[in-house]
Amino acid sequence: MTLAIDDFGFERGADGLALLRAADAPAFAGDPWWPLLPPADPLGAQLRPEHPFFAAGGAHRAFVALRGGDVVGRAVALAAPGLATEAGAPLGLLGFFRCADDPEAARALVGGVAAWLAARGCARLVGPLDQSTWYRYRVVTGGHARGPFLLDLHTPRHEADLLRAAGLEVVATYGTLRASTAPIGHLARAHARAVRAGITFEALGPEDVPRLLPDLFALCQRAFAGKTGYSAITWPEFQALYGPAAALVRPGLVELARGPDGAPLGLCFGYPDLLEPARVAAAGGAPGPVETTVVKTLGVAPDAPPGLGAALLHRHLEAARALGLRWALHALMEKWREFLRGLEAGKHRGDAPPPELWREYALFGRDLAAP
Numbered sequence: 001m002t003l004a005i006d007d008f009g010f011e012r013g014a015d016g017l018a019l020l021r022a023a024d025a026p027a028f029a030g031d032p033w034w035p036l037l038p039p040a041d042p043l044g045a046q047l048r049p050e051h052p053f054f055a056a057g058g059a060h061r062a063f064v065a066l067r068g069g070d071v072v073g074r075a076v077a078l079a080a081p082g083l084a085t086e087a088g089a090p091l092g093l094l095g096f097f098r099c100a101d102d103p104e105a106a107r108a109l110v111g112g113v114a115a116w117l118a119a120r121g122c123a124r125l126v127g128p129l130d131q132s133t134w135y136r137y138r139v140v141t142g143g144h145a146r147g148p149f150l151l152d153l154h155t156p157r158h159e160a161d162l163l164r165a166a167g168l169e170v171v172a173t174y175g176t177l178r179a180s181t182a183p184i185g186h187l188a189r190a191h192a193r194a195v196r197a198g199i200t201f202e203a204l205g206p207e208d209v210p211r212l213l214p215d216l217f218a219l220c221q222r223a224f225a226g227k228t229g230y231s232a233i234t235w236p237e238f239q240a241l242y243g244p245a246a247a248l249v250r251p252g253l254v255e256l257a258r259g260p261d262g263a264p265l266g267l268c269f270g271y272p273d274l275l276e277p278a279r280v281a282a283a284g285g286a287p288g289p290v291e292t293t294v295v296k297t298l299g300v301a302p303d304a305p306p307g308l309g310a311a312l313l314h315r316h317l318e319a320a321r322a323l324g325l326r327w328a329l330h331a332l333m334e335k336w337r338e339f340l341r342g343l344e345a346g347k348h349r350g351d352a353p354p355p356e357l358w359r360e361y362a363l364f365g366r367d368l369a370a371p
Contacts, residue, residue, distance in 0.1 A: 073099030092117030094127025142360030179355030252319025
């Protein structure tokens, strides 16, 4: 059947969103994990004129691929205010990408996005990246058979191949590592050094999150600025994203570190992997209790003392063991190779065994030709 590409902005309203949402079903056809994922509607939440991305001057163009009138894919071009290449040139985003295993459709979608961004003066394209790294970004490139954990990224198995076929190349890689929660000597030593330096640690419960959310917002901005694809978000956006996370908080799995003056210097945010029993059952196993903690966010301020991240992780693993959680997923790390080397060094001193690479992810991109 002949391929057709439709493109539009906000003028289509609800009908346009319905077209974009229709790409999910063909993209995930036959995927055993997709039905397990918590319901979410990032398109409805983010592609609206009043969203801060657009209120701050952002622009977009949506592209939908159709065969015989049926949607087979989507992509959204995003001209992102505040995002630039290392040389300072405007950076454009390939956002909300989803496509059936149809290389021709993927090439047409990426081509449409690239042409629109180039016409707006963007020098480079990166993606998939849905407005900023605070939202969904990257593609799963390995570990599909293991399935996603709670709040993991999950993309169709063929998606990375489609992006390569469309002329994009990997610009950054990430990994999730799985390890025992057994004590690790060098983490314990880092914690002891932090305590001697006057660092205090505060275990947060669900009731603490609303009160401390402004502190966490300020800390996260300092900790993650400069990461690949990062851009700042507004306080209302942060509230909407992380306020609901209070429901996941369990005693000891979320820790805030403060300096001697009381200023927040580090955060470890983790939670039990509540998808674990369903994932085991979907793989044909006998589901049992949750045995895994997810270390989702581990961030420290630039002026934090060396080793504070390791100290926070030590406290998280101690709390996880106390809750009966035997395994830890160290999630979506850009510097996972360095982390792995550090734990391998711990093993050589008789400490816990090193983790294994559990899931892999990538961010893609390419230069754009001037119009």
